[in-house]
Amino acid sequence: MSVLPKRFKRIKKVLDQRMENLTVLVEAVNKPHNLSAILRTCDAAGVLEANFICEGKEVKTFNSTAQGSQKWVKLRNHSTTNSAINSLKGKGFKLFGTTLNEKSIDYRDLDFTSKTCFILGAEKWGLSQEIISKVDECIFIPMNGMVQSLNVSVAASILLFEAVRQRKEKGLIPIKGEGLNKDLYKETLFEWCYPELINHYKKSAMNYPSLKENGEIES
Ligand code: SAM
Numbered sequence: 001m002s003v004l005p006k007r008f009k010r011i012k013k014v015l016d017q018r019m020e021n022l023t024v025l026v027e028a029v030n031k032p033h034n035l036s037a038i039l040r041t042c043d044a045a046g047v048l049e050a051n052f053i054c055e056g057k058e059v060k061t062f063n064s065t066a067q068g069s070q071k072w073v074k075l076r077n078h079s080t081t082n083s084a085i086n087s088l089k090g091k092g093f094k095l096f097g098t099t100l101n102e103k104s105i106d107y108r109d110l111d112f113t114s115k116t117c118f119i120l121g122a123e124k125w126g127l128s129q130e131i132i133s134k135v136d137e138c139i140f141i142p143m144n145g146m147v148q149s150l151n152v153s154v155a156a157s158i159l160l161f162e163a164v165r166q167r168k169e170k171g172l173i174p175i176k177g178e179g180l181n182k183d184l185y186k187e188t189l190f191e192w193c194y195p196e197l198i199n200h201y202k203k204s205a206m207n208y209p210s211l212k213e214n215g216e217i218e219s
């Protein structure tokens with residue numbers, strides 16, 4: 001059993017452009033189609049991992065909306081707001097909370113080329129005060145219509161693709177896997193090529209094997 005060469009080539013091409021330093025944190029978004037749409041955008045923008053505050057619940061997505069993108073974007077679940085914020089800050093992410101308050105800055109005036117995390121809030125209530133008090137910057141997308149806010153997945157798309165646009169302009173979009181550290185690249189490549197073997201290696205606490213140039217597993 002081996003990954004087909006054509007599929008291996010495609011997987012590598014996508015992974016080569018993935019970025020560890022761009023992510024989202026989703027707080028209390030509870031409609032599965034919105035979560036799925038956010039993941040689909042993460043995949044398209046080159047995000048390696050998306051973060052969720054799940055408070056013990058499973059993150060539910062819809063395959064029809066996600067189009068399988070849940071397989072290609074890692075999901076990191078955090079049990080509390082505090083642990084999510086501490087973990088992301090500990091990794092050096094700058095946290096941008098999306099909210100329309102008097103301190104919010106127009107997203108077009110900010111730089112998203114270094115470690116960036118966009119924090120997205122619940123459909124009805126937006127971000128909690130707890131998160132707002134802990135972010136580095138509050139940002140908003142200007143609204144010129146009668147309706148006060150965008151759908152959360154639309155807001156995620158606008159912001160992620162603004163980050164991609166800024167990075168492209170500065171030549172910061174990875175092309176050969178430089179967006180991930182070497183171990184993470186190797187681990188993700190194996191998981192994408194051989195998802196059916198992940199449990200086997202995890203259960204036996206073994207490291208994943210190396211892959212040959214053509215994607216076959218080294219014996
Ligand atoms: N009444 C809520 C509020 O006051 O935030 C509206 C929530 S909105 C439908 C859901 C989420 O989408 C927000 O928490 C935010 O993450 C994002 N969002 C929607 N419109 C936005 C905008 N114009 N600027 C920035 N984020 C926005």
